Amino acid sequence: MQNSNPNRKYVVGGIVLAVTLIYLLRLFYIQVIDKSYQLSSKNNSQLRVVEYPGRGMIFDRYGKALVSFEAVYDLLVLPQQLKPFDTLELCRILSVDPIELRESIKKAHDYSRYRQSAIVRQITPEQIAALNEKLYKYPGFSIQIRTQRKYPQSIAPHVLGYVGEVNQSDINADSYYQGGDYIGKSGLESEYEQYLRGRKGIRYMLVDVHNRLQGSFENGRYDTIAEPGRKLTTTIDAGLQEYGEKLLAHKKGSIVAIEPSTGEILAMVSSPGYDPNELVGRIRGKNFERLLNDSLNPLFNRATMSRYSPGSIFKTIQALIALQEGVIDEFYSVDCNKSIIGCHNHPNAHGLREGIMYSCNPYFYNVFRRIILQGKSTSVFKDSQIGLKTWYQMVCSFGLGQVLGTDLPGIKPGLIPDVAFYDKMHGVNRWAFSTIYSNSIGQGEVETVPIQIANLAAIIANRGTYFIPHFVKSIEGVDSIPEKFRVPMHTAVDTKYFDIVADGMQMVVNSQGGTGSRAQVPGVIVCGKTGTVQNSGRKEDHSGFFAFAPKDRPRIAIVAYVENSGAGGVYAAPIASLMIEKYLNGTITQTDKELSILEYKQF
């Protein structure tokens, strides 16, 4: 038996008694002496009231509201406080199905008995008025005000995007969100979510046992005040955007217009589109489903996602690179030898300007050959690799082959083939200029998306520099737009060469025999270039046209595509012309041209 520490039992017992004594004193204090607990218990409950701030409005460049909001009402339930109630009457007031209501309540109960859940959403003001009178008969139910999106102009759905309820991955990504919250799902709504959403306010209210409000919990110590969403001013010209959508109505195609001196996007049209008001409120789910299943794909933003061969538009880049590389000069001339590569009938091109004006395929076949085969290696394969490497780097400096840093989600990069691409496609040393020559006229492997071509127009308008095209003009409470939109980007081609190409583009539109004469605008020197995109197989070519105007101090750079509508000069050029006139002059004088476009319907 080892019992060598008999006195220590008093220490252990002493600790027990000391703790008991301290606790008793504390209990005596809070139960008997301090009366404040008895008071607070009388009006104590944990009602958590969420205040949803109005989502930030979105404006066009002149301050016209593109997106605003209006109040809507949700019915909330706190399952803990539910008492048996007249289900049928409630369902009649709200015009909802009793079985659905019962299931929503069950779901809310399973989620949490102590937290409010929204069970009927977006109730109309009339229903709310009717419900408010009878709300006392439904303990546990309450009404919450939220705001929902409203689009006064009904334009630019692809740019503005839409707002929807958060899903589980949104909640996982950002703990700010809780089930039932709304989030920008696409477009600018998604891109500028953190500014537009504002901040939810949460108030903890005291409620007595009869569910009557007794004021705020702990004097609002834990409350957060709702902060309204920030206003977003975009670069969009609402009038121009609306006009573009009118021109493209009933056609498949897209328009992108940029202010070259800033990179601000003036208009971005993708057709067919939809009325953004269709994706709001209780009708949203049904309409979204319909748009999703529409074979014309109205949810798809053709301006940023449609990958086309650039066609003849690409000849301007070939010319610029050849000039910079010094493999041609402005007087370089080539006979139109159709045995090399097909061409239309036109006089032989004397000098680069005429080459662009006539859009002569053999001419640019030779230009591209001189870029690729510079004789830097005796092996034609090696020589092609060296040439393509240089060419690839220079093309990429025009923002092609990569995702532009534009503030819109989902922009496609297009494709500019490099050495590795052809090595993979054909094998190392198994391809040469003769394999890849189609790229000389913008066919072959090169692919671009319309916004890149609009940017190309801006580059030529600026004679070699560009600003990343963007939609943000200002955000309320933010000093300046992101730096990436304020810093000019430089191409690998010197400014002096751009004037030659601009001359050629002027002749495309304004000289006898040019392919883009339908792009003329009275009183304005338009520089442009057609691009007919050959479609593999059955359908007609896509019609493309890019331009900038006026030639000196350009104010607009634009691209227009109309799918399956034939040569670029036919529909794309007049659309570009009308858009330029609308933007520069504010009015349309070419009413015949306008009528012919409006009357052309593909569906």
Next chain:
Amino acid sequence: MANPRTSFIARLDWLTIILFLVMVGFGWMNVFASSRNEGTPGSLFDASQRFSKQFYFIIAALVIAIATLTIDGKVWSFFSFPIYAVTLLILPITILIGKEINGARAWIFIGSFTLQPAEFTKFATALAIAKLLSTYNFVVQKPRNLMQVGALLGIPMVLILLQKDTGTALVFLVFVLVLFREGLSWVFLFVAALAILLFVLTMLVPIPILLGVISMIALGLTWLYQRNLKFFYIGFLSLGGLFGLAFLGSKFLGSDWSLSRLFFLAAFLAFMIWLTIILRKRHNPLLIILLTWFGAIIFIFSVDFVFHQVLQEHMQSRINNILGLESDPLGKGYNLNQSKIAIGSGGFFGKGFMQGTQTSLNFVPEQSTDFIFCTVGEEWGFMGSLLVLGLFSGLIIRLIYLAERQRSTFSRVYGYSVASIIFFHFAINIGMTIGIVPVIGIPLPFFSSGGSSLWAFTLMLFIFLRLDTDRYQIVS
């Protein structure tokens, strides 16, 4: 004095049994009161009736109690290590197949029935510790033997921590009391208490203030041991001034934790004085003060470093949660506030059985489990609190008394273990509901609803009662 020849019934310690029955009975009344309102709104949400379930749990607990009394005490001594091993083996299985409730993966399902194996680890560890300490030539002060004890306690702690059941894991720290009774040096008790105090203080008090206060205390004590009365007054006044400042500061901060901060600081001061008084006879007090001061500062910085640099954010918030520092009033801090309101609203005589508004309207979450004392406080008032605290301290003191009268080391150590474990649960659980101790989720023995806890404590207690009836035999 009881005669070894008297009957088994007469040798039983009926006082303990009566205390047990009163606690279980009163506990059930409160579970009934707190859960009667659950699931009442409409027949749509018919929740299982917790109080009827609890009734069957209690019946089963009584069966366990009687069955345990019929088992010879030698069995527990003989099989203590196998029992310990088996309960440890079940823990990893729980981590693998267990169900997660409230973030802890500590429950296993047998049919529709949930069991929390960690509850049974406590009595098994008590058996193992008792067995180890009763082995021939075991001396607590020997480092080798201490390491054996550390291993016996550490393994279940780690396994339970892996289940993310921090509260239950902390229970094993209370064995320090048992070891202390068996001859562990005072220093261990002090160092353990100091570490816990400093850890909590580092979380609660800004480090500069903490360092300043600790340095002032060390300085004051140094002056004190110079036996220079002038220095003593200076030190006393400056400390007093400092506490005055701290008190004023907490007034202005208005934090709910301000009282606790003062409490911890005062405890730290008392501790420092106590330490030096105890040790001054044997060692140079100045050296000890200096070493303690130095060690405390290093400890504070390492805690701060580990907390802010090493731990990830979610672990930080978990610790903050345990310490009640979470700002979300619907989080742990909210529970605390609600529980204080419920208890405080009870007044002196309480609102009466089933008359509580706070607990019955579910303002206090988890009210029938970890926060059952809220119902007691609200419906039975200070009288109820007095009864419950009296029952617990009476039971614990009685168990210490019983443990001390054992002849075998095994029975004595086991008895002390039972008393200490019940004490830890009692102190943490009630301390948390009245805002003295951080919110750590462990049940109140014999009161909280749920089978595992009740059965484990019943088993633990009645093994000891059986050992007590055998105390005239030599159980080794």
